[in-house]
Amino acid sequence: MPSPCLAEAVAVHGHLRPHETALVSADRTVSYGELGELTQTFRQSLLELNLPAGSTICVPAHKSPETIALLLAAFLEGLVVLAPSPDLGAAALARLAQQARATHVLTAIDALTADAVQANEQESAGFAAADPARTCLLLTTSGSTGTPKIVPIAAAGFDAFAAWATQEFSLTDNEVALSYAPLNFDLALLDIWTFLQLGAQVVLVDQGRATDAPYIESLVTDVTFIQGVPMLYRLLTEAGTTFAPVREVIFTGDSVPDSLLKPVHDAFPNAKFHNIFGCTETNDSFIHEVDPATVTGKMPIGRPIAGTDALIRDGELLVATPFQTDGYLNTALNTEAFETIDGRTFYRTGDLVTRDDDGLYSLQGRADWQVKVRGVRTNLQEVERVISAHPDVIEAVVVPLPDEQAGVRLHAHVSRRLSSALTGLRLRTHAGQHLPRHAIPTSVHITDDPMPRTSTGKPDRNLIKSNRLKEIHP
Amino acid sequence: MNSQDIAAEIRAYVVAEYLAGEDTSDLTGDYALIDSGVIDSLGLIRLISHLTETYQVSFDDIEFGPDNFRSLDTIVALIETHSVTPVQ
Structure with missing residues (x-):
């Protein structure tokens, strides 16, 4: 991705370790060699579009090896990819593509298709053009509606994030990650992109079956690393199965209900547990190691991760992370959302938090809607x-x-x-x-x-x- | 059960389960149940479990996808092609 380093690292895995599995998707395994070939094919198709250097293209984020290869191809070609939810309605998708000044909407479902986007000055007014020197991936804030916020993921920020996660969770190329979140979520920066950069394996959960417990359970057989919202763990613990190979369990996206602690403790006997807090704008900012056997009461979001500064103002959490965006493309939103304090840019999270005497932060709710x-x-x-x-x-x-x-x-x-x-x-x-x-x-x-x-x-x-x-x- | 009965039963189930208390006079056979959020991902699991129990059908992996459940018509068609006992 999210960075040229990533795309090059994945290409190198394709040459050095072509038979190692990169992706598992719908009973199909794709090796690094195959992923590399697919990426090369798509690079050729992108070249044939004759796009000006540094153009933005829009790729609805279907969760498939083809879409991942298409994104890698675009990163290698120095393009910027706007990757919105594949569920977005046609009208909303068209508007978003125009706002980001995308030249084409590309999909790689069976064959690669490229539909030219009609430029629209009215729609793109007030939107900055993405800077291909600083970003190659544009995400939209989840939960967005007719007017999503377009968040450029900083390439250097992604590299710093991948380095942090690799060290924090002692990740190696032997790891197998379960990717539960959609590809257009910032969570994919960890459970897809960081793992591919390492040359590890990623098991893709099909979005259409994300609440099908037996299906998800069947995917977890060899998985060592899981990141997901509490609902995922509720599904995985329903049948009382034990997942011995899992060594890292990450809760994210929502507060973990007490009733889930004993079941996860039993289901993942060899795992460490962390709660991670973050958002698309800053990526992860807080981490808390959890011992499900001893937790009582509401789980805190923990402490700022290395390199992150946190402030509380009128109850609201402001954070500055090494991974954060340079600002929304909708520039008018930036004054409100970002603020420079003592030379560092902080993001106003809109989350209300408290900090206890030990320095542990806890969420108290939202300052907005x-x-x-x-x-x-x-x-x-x-x-x-x-x-x-x-x-x-x-x-x-x-x-x-x-x-x-x-x-x-x-x-x-x-x-x-x-x-x-x-x-x-x-x-x-x-x-x-x-x-x-x-x-x-x-x-x-x-x-x-x-x-x-x-x-x-x-x-x-x-x-x-x-x-x-x-x-x-x- | 003939196909009209199946259609009526499935419609009644969808109305009771996902549209309780609402005016459903304009719920047509081609209404987009998934795209318009009437049946969400959790709701789809309940629907599939209802269909497999009521009609003794078993769905293989591919057919589990939301495309086959996008409207009442497609659900009825799915049941008709998969019932263990042939539909008259």
Whole structure:
């Protein structure tokens, strides 16, 4: 990737260790030699597009060896890759590609296809062009909606991150990682890209089967390293199986419920456990080694990792990491999100934290409207904005409801125009065109009644939430 | 069970399980259940388990993918081609 060093390292593995397994995907293994050949084929195809040096291309991040090879090919060609979620609706994808000034949308599902992107000055206004000398991968913040933030991953930042992770977890080319998160998540910087740079093996979990416990369990046979949201561990511990070869278990993306500690302790008898905290903008910033046998109460996010500075201001966590982005392409957002303090640029995480006497940090919640749905950061206001944009909607409120399996799911309370025949199904179709799937509300209540309000005239979110909870659990 | 009965049963299940309390008069056979978030990844697991129990079908690995469950019509078609007992 995320850096030219990475792409070259993977190419070298292809020459020196061609028969070693690089990727396992859907019962297929791809050796480093095969990955190298696939990458060379795609380099040739990219050359035939005659792109100006340092161009940006858009590659929807399907989780496949072909897409990974296409990204490696682009990095070797000095291109910048915008890698959004493959679930993104067509309209949102087109807009994103225009904002990043991508020349083509490329996919490598069976054969390589390249669709030219129509440049659009209006869409790209306010967006900086990615600097190919500093980045070759553009991710979008997870949970983003119609207007995702485009985050250039710093190439030097990735190199520093891979070096840190390799040392922190004593990684070697003997490792086998389970890659559970989508390829467009920053988590892939560790469980795919760092492992490929090392010449280790990566087992790719198919996104379409990410909640299929027996399937995931069958993939873990030889795995030594697992990183994932708590839901992954709930799935893996359901059947009471023991995974002896796993030596490192990383919790990330969401707080770990107490009820999960004993099951993971039993399932991974030879593992070390860490909780890692981070975000796309900064990559990982906090780490905490966990002993599931002795943890009591809420698990802290731990301490800043080496090279990271952390500040708490009005309860909000600000971090500066050696891995962080140079700033969003949507430059107008940077003043608000980044701040230079004593010569170092800090990112305002929007997370409320406390720090105890031992220097351990703990999450207390969000300073804004973000929740995690199935581990994915989702902005309630953005979901409300998309739903409210439907012409038949007068006003919409989206509330998070606790859910045992998903962590949180979304409920929309919508008042419609009196003459309209809007239904929840029509509204979901609208939402599906503008939102990633996890952000589409699970339940929709459409009403002709006015929105319940607080004494100050704002929608009464607490009442809407408690009414809905009473409906589900009377 | 004939194919109309299957369609009616599956529709009733989807409505009860994922759209409880909602106006579903416009739930057509080609409505995009997955793309519009009616059935999410966790919901899909419940649906598959319901189908395998009710219709005694077994799905091999490839067919597990969300494409086969994208609408009521595709689900009914999937059941019809995979039932152990032939559908009349």
